[in-house]
Amino acid sequence: VxxxxxxxxxxxxxxxxxxxxxxxSVAYLDSAATSQRPRQVLDAERDYLEHHLAAVHRGASxxxxxxxTRFEDARETxxxxxxxxxxxxxxxxxxxxxxxxxxxxxxxAAAGLGAPEASxxxxxxxxxxxxxxAEHHANLIPWQRLAKRxxxxxxxxxxxxHGLWSLDAMAAAITSRTKVVAFxxxxxxxxxxxxxxxxxxxxxxxxxxxxxxxxxxxPHRPVDFGASGVDFAxxxxxxxxxxxxxxxxxxxxxxxxxxxxxxxxxxxxTTVTLEEANFLPAPQRFEAGTQPVSQVxxxxxxxxYLDAIGMDALAAHEQAFADRVTDAVAALPGVRIVGPRPGExxxxxxxxxxxxxxxxxxxxxxxxxGVIVRVGHHCAQPLHRALGLTATTxxxxxxxxxxxxxDRFVDALSGVRKFFGLEGKAS
Ligand code: PMP
Numbered sequence: 001v002x003x004x005x006x007x008x009x010x011x012x013x014x015x016x017x018x019x020x021x022x023x024x025s026v027a028y029l030d031s032a033a034t035s036q037r038p039r040q041v042l043d044a045e046r047d048y049l050e051h052h053l054a055a056v057h058r059g060a061s062x063x064x065x066x067x068x069t070r071f072e073d074a075r076e077t078x079x080x081x082x083x084x085x086x087x088x089x090x091x092x093x094x095x096x097x098x099x100x101x102x103x104x105x106x107x108x109a110a111a112g113l114g115a116p117e118a119s120x121x122x123x124x125x126x127x128x129x130x131x132x133x134a135e136h137h138a139n140l141i142p143w144q145r146l147a148k149r150x151x152x153x154x155x156x157x158x159x160x161x162h163g164l165w166s167l168d169a170m171a172a173a174i175t176s177r178t179k180v181v182a183f184x185x186x187x188x189x190x191x192x193x194x195x196x197x198x199x200x201x202x203x204x205x206x207x208x209x210x211x212x213x214x215x216x217x218x219p220h221r222p223v224d225f226g227a228s229g230v231d232f233a234x235x236x237x238x239x240x241x242x243x244x245x246x247x248x249x250x251x252x253x254x255x256x257x258x259x260x261x262x263x264x265x266x267x268x269x270t271t272v273t274l275e276e277a278n279f280l281p282a283p284q285r286f287e288a289g290t291q292p293v294s295q296v297x298x299x300x301x302x303x304x305y306l307d308a309i310g311m312d313a314l315a316a317h318e319q320a321f322a323d324r325v326t327d328a329v330a331a332l333p334g335v336r337i338v339g340p341r342p343g344e345x346x347x348x349x350x351x352x353x354x355x356x357x358x359x360x361x362x363x364x365x366x367x368x369x370g371v372i373v374r375v376g377h378h379c380a381q382p383l384h385r386a387l388g389l390t391a392t393t394x395x396x397x398x399x400x401x402x403x404x405x406x407d408r409f410v411d412a413l414s415g416v417r418k419f420f421g422l423e424g425k426a427s
Pocket of ligand 1: 032033094095096097136138139184186187188213215216236247379
C-alpha cells in the first residue's frame with residue numbers, strides 16, 4: 001500500500017506484533033468500529049504527555065505557548081487533509097458529538113438564541129429535513145430530535161433490497177421545503193459510496209444545508225470538503241488510526257461563525273456580563289472547557305501517517321479486500337451479501353446475513369476461529385428493518401489488513417451453516 005508491503009506496515013502496529021498480545025494470531029476485521037494505532041501515533045501522544053504537557057489557549061507561559069502551537073498545528077494538519085481552512089475544523093468528542101453540535105445549534109437558533117445571522121438555521125413547521133434510511137443512528141436521532149423540537153418534518157430516502165439509495169430517490173425527496181440534507185458518504189453497513197457532490201448540488205439549488213457523516217470515508221479514502229461543497233461534516237479519530245475521545249466537526253467558516261454554540265462555557269467568549277455572553281468566531285466558540293489536547297496531537301500524527309501512505313492507495317487496497325471477500329462469499333450457499341453487488345465499487349467493508357443463523361451465532365463461530373468482526377444492527381436499525389433483517393455480520397478493513405485475513409473470514413463463514421446443521425438445507 002503506497003509503495004510498502006502490508007507486512008512492513010503491520011510492523012508499525014504493536015497490536016499485531018508477535019507475542020505482544022493474543023491479537024498477533026487473530027484476524028482483526030473490525031476497523032470500521034475502531035482501528036488499530038501505529039507506534040507513531042502512540043509515541044506522539046506519549047511524547048506530548050511526558051515532555052510537553054501544558055494548558056492551551058490559557059495563560060502567558062512559554063510552556064502554554066508551545067502546547068498551544070502543537071494543538072493548533074494538529075488542527076492545520078487535519079484541515080489540509082480534508083480540504084478545509086483552519087477555522088473550519090472544530091474539535092469534538094467523536095463524530096456523534098460533532099453531528100449533535102450542528103443539530104443542537106440549529107435547535108438553539110430556532111429557540112431564538114442566535115445572533116441575527118443565525119436565522120438561516122431556523123426551522124419550523126412546514127420545513128423538511130431529508131435523511132436516508134441507511135443512516136447510522138448518530139446521523140438520524142439528532143435530526144429526529146431537531147424535527148420534534150421545531151415542528152419540522154423528517155423525510156426519509158428509502159433504500160432498495162440491497163440497502164442502497166439512489167440519486168433519483170434523493171432528488172425526489174429534496175424540494176423547496178428542504179432545509180437540511182443529512183447523509184453518510186460511506187455507509188457503515190453496506191459500504192455504499194454516496195454521490196456527495198451531486199447531492200450537494202441538488203440541496204444547494206433549493207438553499208438547503210448539507211450535513212455529511214464522513215465517519216467511514218475520511219479514514220479510508222481521499223476527501224475534499226471544500227471541493228465537494230458540503231456545509232458540515234463529521235468524523236472520529238478512533239476510526240482513522242488515531243485516539244478515542246477526539247472527533248472533528250467540519251463546517252464552512254461563515255456557517256460556523258453564525259451557528260449558535262450548543263455547549264457553552266470558558267474559552268468560547270469575547271465578553272461576559274451577568275446577563276449575556278458574546279461568543280468568539282469559529283472554531284473557539286464551540287470548544288468550551290478544557291480540550292483533549294493529547295488526543296488532538298495524536299490525531300495530527302495519525303493524519304500524517306495516512307498522508308504518507310496515500311489515500312488513493314489506501315482506497316484501492318480496501319476495494320481489493322472488498323472484491324476478494326464479495327467474490328468468495330457470493331459462492332457460499334445461504335449467505336446474503338448486503339450492499340453493492342460483487343465487483344461494484346464499495347468501501348472496504350462487507351456485511352452479510354446467513355440464512356437461518358442469527359448474526360450473534362455467526363459471530364461466535366467466527367470468534368472461535370479467531371476472526372474478529374462486528375455483529376448486530378451496527379447502529380442502523382431502520383436499514384436492517386428495510387432489509388427484513390435484525391442483524392448482520394460485518395468484516396471491515398484498513399491499511400494493515402491482509403489477504404490472509406480476508407480468506408480466514410470467508411473460510412470461517414463457509415462453515416457456519418454446517419456448524420448449525422443447515423448445510424444442504426434450502427435457504
Ligand atoms: N456514523 C457512521 C457511519 C459510523 O460508522 C459511526 C461509528 N460506528 C458513527 C457515525 C459514530 O461514530 P462515533 O461513535 O465515533 O461517534
